[in-house]
Amino acid sequence: MARNELKRLLNLPKNIYLTYFGIFILRLFFYFSLAILQNPKYMQVTSLERVLIFVPYPAAELLTVSFFGSLCDKIGRKPIFVTSFVLDGLAIFFYSLTKSPVLLPIISALFGMGAAASVTSSLVMIADLSPQDLHGSTMGIYDAMALAGLGGGFVGGFILMEVAPNYAHLGFVLGGVILFIMAVFSYFKIEETFKPEEIEGGNQGFVKALIDDIVAVLKDKDVQHILPVWIPVICLYGIMLNFSEQLAHDLELTKEGLPLLIVLASIGLAIFIGFPLHGFLSDKFGRKPFLIIGMFSFAAFISLLVYASATNQLLTFAVPLFIFGLGCGAFPPAALALLADISEKERAGATMGSYSVVYGIGLLLGPFLAGIILDKKIPYVPKEYQGITGLVILVWLLGLISIIGTLYLPPHLSQSHKHEKTTN
Numbered sequence: 001m002a003r004n005e006l007k008r009l010l011n012l013p014k015n016i017y018l019t020y021f022g023i024f025i026l027r028l029f030f031y032f033s034l035a036i037l038q039n040p041k042y043m044q045v046t047s048l049e050r051v052l053i054f055v056p057y058p059a060a061e062l063l064t065v066s067f068f069g070s071l072c073d074k075i076g077r078k079p080i081f082v083t084s085f086v087l088d089g090l091a092i093f094f095y096s097l098t099k100s101p102v103l104l105p106i107i108s109a110l111f112g113m114g115a116a117a118s119v120t121s122s123l124v125m126i127a128d129l130s131p132q133d134l135h136g137s138t139m140g141i142y143d144a145m146a147l148a149g150l151g152g153g154f155v156g157g158f159i160l161m162e163v164a165p166n167y168a169h170l171g172f173v174l175g176g177v178i179l180f181i182m183a184v185f186s187y188f189k190i191e192e193t194f195k196p197e198e199i200e201g202g203n204q205g206f207v208k209a210l211i212d213d214i215v216a217v218l219k220d221k222d223v224q225h226i227l228p229v230w231i232p233v234i235c236l237y238g239i240m241l242n243f244s245e246q247l248a249h250d251l252e253l254t255k256e257g258l259p260l261l262i263v264l265a266s267i268g269l270a271i272f273i274g275f276p277l278h279g280f281l282s283d284k285f286g287r288k289p290f291l292i293i294g295m296f297s298f299a300a301f302i303s304l305l306v307y308a309s310a311t312n313q314l315l316t317f318a319v320p321l322f323i324f325g326l327g328c329g330a331f332p333p334a335a336l337a338l339l340a341d342i343s344e345k346e347r348a349g350a351t352m353g354s355y356s357v358v359y360g361i362g363l364l365l366g367p368f369l370a371g372i373i374l375d376k377k378i379p380y381v382p383k384e385y386q387g388i389t390g391l392v393i394l395v396w397l398l399g400l401i402s403i404i405g406t407l408y409l410p411p412h413l414s415q416s417h418k419h420e421k422t423t424n
Contacts, residue, residue: 005280009137013129016138018190019122020145022081025182026088026118027149028156029175030111033092035157036172037104041165049101055364056105060112061119062360068113069120069353070210073346077128078192080349081121085183087114093176096169116356123352127340128193133283135340136290140279140333144272151268194345213350222342222410223351226335227358229291229405232398233331234362235369236298239395240305240328242367263318267325274329282334287341291406294331299399300324303392310388369394 036042037053045053072080091111098104123142130138160171217223282290301324308317336355343351373390 005134005137005283008131008134009141012134012138015191015193016126016129018186019081019125020141022085022182022186022190023118023122023142024145024149025178026084026115027146028153029092029179030088030115031150031153032157032160032175033095033111033153033172035154036161036168037095039157039161039165041161042168043099045101053101053104053108056109057112057115058360058363060109061116062112062357062364064113065116065120065356065360066214066350066353067210068117069124069349069351069356070213072121072124072349072352073194073213074196074209076192076196077121077125077194077349078186078190080117081125081190082183082186084114084118084121085179085186087111087117089176089179089183092172092179096172096176116353119356119359120349120353123336123340123355124343124348125190125193127343127348127352128345130340132341135337136279136282136287136333137276138279139336139340140276140329142336143275143279143329143332147268147272147275151265151272155265194348196346213347214353217347217350217354220342220351223354225409226338226342227354229402229409230335230355230358231362231365232402232405233295233298234359235366235398236295236302236362236395238363238366239370239391240298240302241363242370263314263321266318267321270322270325271329274326275333277326278330279333279337282330282337287334287338288406288409290330290334291338292403293327294329294334295399295402295406297324297327297330299395301328302395306388306391306395366398 034054038050068080088111091107091114094107094110095104098107123139126138126142127135157171160168278290278293301321304317304321304324305314308314308321314321339351339355340348370391373394
């Protein structure tokens with residue numbers, strides 16, 4: 001990274017860095033909880049019960065994210081960000097109290113609402129405070145912090161269940177307490193980045209304004225061009241995340257398992273490095289090249305990971321997995337920066353919420369499509385490669401759809417930060 005850009009990043013308002021820290025903590029304890037709940041040492045559930053327990057999380061996030069995004073534009077960013085810690089803190093604390101398949105879906109839905117509030121409020125605060133020509137860099141750091149929380153939480157929950165599974169409930173209590181502390185910390189330390197105008201008409205006028213904002217964003221031609229292109233690649237992300245979690249759960253802290261854990265950790269490190277690196281480069285050379293690099297890398301990475309796992313050659317393919325993992329870090333910061341480029345400040349929350357809607361759809365749709373294709377028989381393919389062949393075909397089909405759609409984006413959406421609608 002050029003010295004001048006690095007100096008500018010270091011001199012950004014402290015609000016941005018407090019927001020990064022908050023997202024790291026939120027992601028850390030969410031994936032910590034997920035690692036525990038999915039571990040058979042914590043509770044035994046049927047496949048149907050597992051689906052019913054975890055699907056409410058992305059479903060609730062999908063259904064509420066536009067609402068929270070629009071609220072950011074109507075009452076400010078800070079109240080929604082603080083609320084996200086409260087909602088997720090309650091959810092984690094409630095996890096410590098029950099293993100009921102009836103209550104856990106409700107708690108997961110609460111967690112999903114907290115995630116929706118955190119994603120929209122944090123993204124829009126970063127968009128508010130970052131200069132136009134640093135959108136890629138700041139979004140890249142955001143993605144890196146979220147990934148660090150994901151990896152740290154998942155590893156932390158995994159280790160806890162290996163060494164002290166009887167104390168899992170105390171881990172939930174600790175997570176809840178820390179998130180409540182973060183809510184108080186955010187309330188006093190984070191400054192509001194946007195003061196909305198007062199809305200006339202009382203509660204009815206307020207609700208109408210929320211709905212009008214969401215509709216206006218959906219009618220925005222630029223948003224209509226961007227979001228459909230992203231759905232297939234977020235499906236790829238959902239497939240990759242789901243497959244990686246399953247693979248990690250199959251590993252154990254044994255002499256044989258540790259090298260594989262090191263490989264997975266190195267792949268995560270590659271993606272972590274790729275986020276800020278590609279975000280910075282997208283500020284210099286435009287968003288489109290890095291959207292395409294990310295899409296291609298996702299497809300190649302998943303294909304290689306599936307094949308290497310099926311043939312027990314994960315260690316053999318560690319280097320190319322690292323390289324394609326580095327490329328996977330190109331898509332998210334370029335996508336988020338492009339959305340920040342086209343956002344009008346008065347509707348930035350609703351616009352960022354639209355990305356999260358697509359994100360939720362992809363995380364639900366990707367693993368669902370993968371599950372269907374794994375059961376299909378492909379003609380002329382050996383029996384032992386039936387499932388992975390269909391999955392690889394699906395992966396490249398999704399990747400090609402996104403790449404072709406990106407190639408046909410309007411010219412002004414290919415630029416780095418030179419968009420007339422940006423008001424930051």
